[in-house]
Amino acid sequence: MIEYGETDAWLSMELMFHLIVLPLTRQLTNISGNLWGKTLQGARAQRVEYLLLHAFHAKKYIVPDKFSPHTKETKVLKRRITHGVEDGNRDDVNLEEEAHNDRGKDKKGPAYAGELVLEPKRGLYDKYVLLLDFNSLYPSIIQEYNICFTTVERFPDGLVPCLPSSKTVGVLPEV
Incomplete structure (x- = not known):
């Protein structure tokens, strides 16, 4: 058992060195400015949050405190x-x-408000299956239309704002 445990540890370490995990995670940590341990744990959302916080701080914006109704x-x-x-x-x-x-x-509830995940139907699919995943499309939309709190004008009466017409790039599209 000890020999198997030792072999497993060595194989894991060889795989880590082959994939260059430590230098890549260190580089990600330097870019985002968060803790290296969190990057090694795969906390992608926290990395993005720290990257945005540093960008807001560099532009002299005050970031409000997080509000969570479940504290x-x-x-x-x-x-x-x-x-x-x-x-x-x-x-x-x-x-x-x-x-x-x-x-x-x-934790048993849905991860995102407004998501719609349909249960799959059993059987053979002889027609096309459509899969829509906007997870990676949102940043592209933000960049293309320059959507940011610094560029979109909000109306006090709650009307839907128009797309920004300003030529200056917002903080979010820039980052």
Whole structure:
């Protein structure tokens, strides 16, 4: 067993060196400005976020704090209001434990709002099958139409904004 474990570790390390994993992840980390450990874990969304944060900071924009409706403090506050904790009926320790236990339940929902994934139909497909995946198309649309919060004018009455007519490139399309 020890010999198999050692062989497995050596094969993994040879594969890593063959694919040049360490220099490539270091280069990605230098470009995005995040932690090397997060790049090795494959946290692509965090890499993109850090890249955008650095670009916004270089252009002297103030980036607002993240807002998440599922934070622990929000859940505890909601439970206090709904269960009458202001009167002292329940203690904060139980509320924090309940908020901690409820986190696992939220992960079963859809990853993105508005997504539509149809269940496949069994059988032989003798006609064409169409697959639409806009995951990589969004950055192309942003670049082509210069869509950015710095170029799109928003109306206070909530009307749909027009495409930007400005010739200056926004922060998002540039990055």
